[in-house]
């Protein structure tokens with residue numbers, strides 16, 4: 001049987017069985033649902049997009065996968081070339097992997113080894129944010145800060161290798177003063193912390209972080225697995241503040257196949273580029289650079305550019321602000337909106353109990369978590385479909 005994610009198998013509600021999908025819609029048999037969370041924020045072009053499906057099929061007719069150990073191929077070469085041109089600064093060196101968690105692990109390994117390769121063995125610590133979520137593998141759990149996901153780590157006691165701070169500049173400055181010489185990186189979900197509760201914060205914090213990283217010679221890592229490809233209303237937050245390492249996942253393939261990439265800048269790459277074989281990055285996920293994933297990612301980026309997705313996202317934000325403007329309820333602590341993300345944070349998570357089924361009956365798929373009732377819709381959504389998603393959220397509180 002299937003062991004489902006984040007669920008108590010004994011008491012969980014049975015999942016909805018999806019039989020078909022197209023555009024923003026999921027079909028559970030004859031029941032039609034708008035996917036308001038884009039399959040964990042990845043399906044930015046909607047389902048069954050003809051151009052995306054077509055590139056996968058034609059690549060599959062050549063080969064679906066060959067390993068990148070000792071081999072290479074055009075889809076991986078073209079995607080790395082495209083990312084190199086498309087991403088800001090010298091973020092030019094693409095290390096592919098099969099999931100966001102692994103790509104963050106790779107970034108953390110790069111940051112640690114970058115200093116080891118220089119003989120600086122005291123740089124063993126990571127700075128990250130309170131409520132951070134960077135994946136469910138062990139080091140990403142340690143860098144993360146979310147008891148709901150990561151409570152098993154309590155078995156080990158507090159980690160001496162990670163410091164968590166709130167998104168406040170004084171805390172940032174104090175931590176650099178205290179630990180600046182021992183940190184190898186500051187890892188952050190920039191502007192929008194997703195799975196830790198859809199928390200939004202100001203760019204000034206990241207600008208200050210960039211300055212302090214330069215001052216103390218610490219690498220800045222942006223985990224844009226969730227925020228990348230326009231979700232915050234910026235193409236990448238890295239366009240505003242330049243990190244040394246950028247991690248992309250989720251929407252990278254338009255949600256077609258799991259794939260992710262850790263992109264290093266020239267400074268990081270040069271920390272490994274050496275005659276000494278011991279200075280190589282010893283990592284290599286079996287399915288890194290998968291040809292189907294790379295082909296569909298390239299096509300996804302092409303659609304993002306040629307169909308001006310940034311203006312679609314602006315429109316989504318405008319409609320969301322308009323529709324939520326005069327809405328409030330005593331059970332809601334705050335409504336937050338940023339780009340293609342809207343979150344109503346409630347005081348008490350029990351006030352969201354039953355929402356999923358309520359939304360299902362209204363024709364919307366939603367999956368509240370913690371205190372968050374949120375939507376991250378596919379960017380191709382039509383105005384009336386988005387209004388329906390937001391009306392469903394409001395209707396829950398007006399019952």
Ligand SMILES: *Cc1c(COP(=O)(O)O)cnc(C)c1O
Nearest residue numbers: 099100101133134135194225226
């Ligand atoms: C989802 C997510 C990850 C983990 O990605 P997976 O593909 O699920 O391993 C890492 N970081 C952030 C910010 C995420 O939202």
